Amino acid sequence: xxxxxxxxxxxxxxxDGHALFAGVWHPDMFTDKLRNLEIYKDDxxxxxxxxxxxxxxxxxxxxxxxxxxxxxxxxxxxxERESHLLISRDVLVPGKLGPFxxxxxxxxxxxxxxxxxxxxxxxxxxxxPYGVRQGKCKIVVQTRNPKSTYLSWYKTLKESTSVHFPxxxxxxxxxxxxxxxxxxxxxxxxxxxxLTWWKHRDHLDVYFLNYExxxxxGRKVAKELADFFGRTLTEEQITKILKYIxxxxxKKNPTFSNVFKGMTALKGSPGHxxxxxxxxxxxxxxxxxxxxxxxxxxxxxxxxxxxxxVYE
Numbered sequence: 001x002x003x004x005x006x007x008x009x010x011x012x013x014x015x016d017g018h019a020l021f022a023g024v025w026h027p028d029m030f031t032d033k034l035r036n037l038e039i040y041k042d043d044x045x046x047x048x049x050x051x052x053x054x055x056x057x058x059x060x061x062x063x064x065x066x067x068x069x070x071x072x073x074x075x076x077x078x079x080e081r082e083s084h085l086l087i088s089r090d091v092l093v094p095g096k097l098g099p100f101x102x103x104x105x106x107x108x109x110x111x112x113x114x115x116x117x118x119x120x121x122x123x124x125x126x127x128x129p130y131g132v133r134q135g136k137c138k139i140v141v142q143t144r145n146p147k148s149t150y151l152s153w154y155k156t157l158k159e160s161t162s163v164h165f166p167x168x169x170x171x172x173x174x175x176x177x178x179x180x181x182x183x184x185x186x187x188x189x190x191x192x193x194x195l196t197w198w199k200h201r202d203h204l205d206v207y208f209l210n211y212e213x214x215x216x217x218g219r220k221v222a223k224e225l226a227d228f229f230g231r232t233l234t235e236e237q238i239t240k241i242l243k244y245i246x247x248x249x250x251k252k253n254p255t256f257s258n259v260f261k262g263m264t265a266l267k268g269s270p271g272h273x274x275x276x277x278x279x280x281x282x283x284x285x286x287x288x289x290x291x292x293x294x295x296x297x298x299x300x301x302x303x304x305x306x307x308x309x310v311y312e
Contacts, residue, residue, distance in 0.1 A: 025086045028105045030127050034085065037107065039131025042116035046082075048142030049193045050122050051152035053211035057142040058082060058120060059256065060214060060245050064225045065118075068237035070244055077255045083113050085121035124188055125196040135204050138229065141197050144211035145309035146190040147281035147293060150177050154284075170284055178289075178296060191300040198306050212310035218242045279312045 028034060039045075046061060048054040059073065062081060066072055073081075079092055088103030090096050097103050110119075125133065132139060154173045180189060197206070207228045213221050222241055226233045233241075243249060250256055285293065297309075 026088050026102050026106055028107055029086050029121075029123065033105065033107050034127065035130050037110060037129045037131070039129050039134075039136045040115040040117075041137055043137040044116070044118045044140065045121070045128065045132045045137055046119060046140045046142070047121045047123050047128070047197070048209075049144070049149055049190055051156060052142050052144035052149050053214075054120065054122070054142045055256070056245055056247065056250055057140070057209050057211065057214065058118065059250060060209070060222070060241065061140055061225065062118065063241045063244060064222060064229060064231055064233065067231070068233065068240045070240060073244065074253055074255060081118065082120040083110055083117045085110065085119050085123060124193060125200060133200070133204075137205070139204055139206040140209050140225075141194070141206060142209050142211065143194065143307070143309075145281075145311050146297065147285060147290070147309075147311060148211075148279075149190060150174075151281045151284050174285075174289055178292060191297075194306060195301070195304060198304060208307070210307065210310070214245065215247075216310065218245070281311070 044061065044065075046054065046058055048057065055078070058078075063069070063073065085106070088097075088106050089109055090101075090103030110117075121128075131137065150173075154168070154170060157168050157173070177189070198208075201208075207225065209221070209225070219238055219242065222233065222238045244253075
């Protein structure tokens with residue numbers, strides 16, 4: 001089953017065995033061109049596995065950093081508020097790139113951005129700029145339970161007409177993910193992505209931001225983030241922040257919810273906002289698949305100390 005997915009992936013470029021989806025990841029992002037990007041202490045490096053709720057996580061981080069300035073969030077495009085490490089700026093121009101085009105390198109634009117910068121990426125630890133790995137800036141790693149994360153990525157592959165897998169089945173996708181072939185669908189497996197960042201946490205200034213905790217205990221998370229960044233928020237400011245990051249509330253902000261509609265790579269897909277639910281995975285995983293995934297999770301993560309995922 002996993003082999004059928006790899007057959008469908010023909011025509012894409014690969015980096016170290018990982019599929020590089022045109023219009024989503026620029027090849028320069030996996031070379032020393034990015035690794036040598038100068039990092040400053042006021043920068044924030046924000047990463048997370050694809051479909052782990054990173055964009056809403058970034059909204060929370062920015063609101064903590066700007067003292068709950070909601071007006072700023074509504075009047076400034078997300079692409080100006082964040083420096084996206086993985087994609088060419090050409091991607092943001094509707095119709096400019098074809099389905100297998102990568103566009104101009106984003107490195108010059110990133111280099112010219114002045115600190116403080118908020119870097120948005122789905123980058124693996126080994127591809128991060130050297131300055132990030134040396135602990136020169138604050139790092140936020142977004143986590144989300146792996147069943148929801150994999151489901152959301154499956155839906156993106158399924159519904160997009162430009163990411164090359166429109167006829168993918170859940171059974172094929174699950175087989176690829178469970179077999180370790182998931183890196184052919186994304187940059188790595190969920191397990192490898194987080195175990196690597198987790199393993200290096202002691203020499204980094206890093207906060208692991210959990211998607212489920214943002215909505216189940218958002219006040220606690222907001223306070224922890226404020227402490228992490230050395231900020232002080234009033235209870236009123238935290239209340240404003242929590243109201244804004246509600247999934248349905250974020251959809252009302254056009255500078256956030258509509259900014260990907262013209263991207264060729266996301267044509268036909270739900271974009272970066274689908275349902276935002278914690279337990280939608282139950283509508284796709286069979287009982288047997290869920291148990292099989294739980295067994296794999298235990299094999300991969302047991303003894304690591306990584307926080308247990310929240311599934312409901």
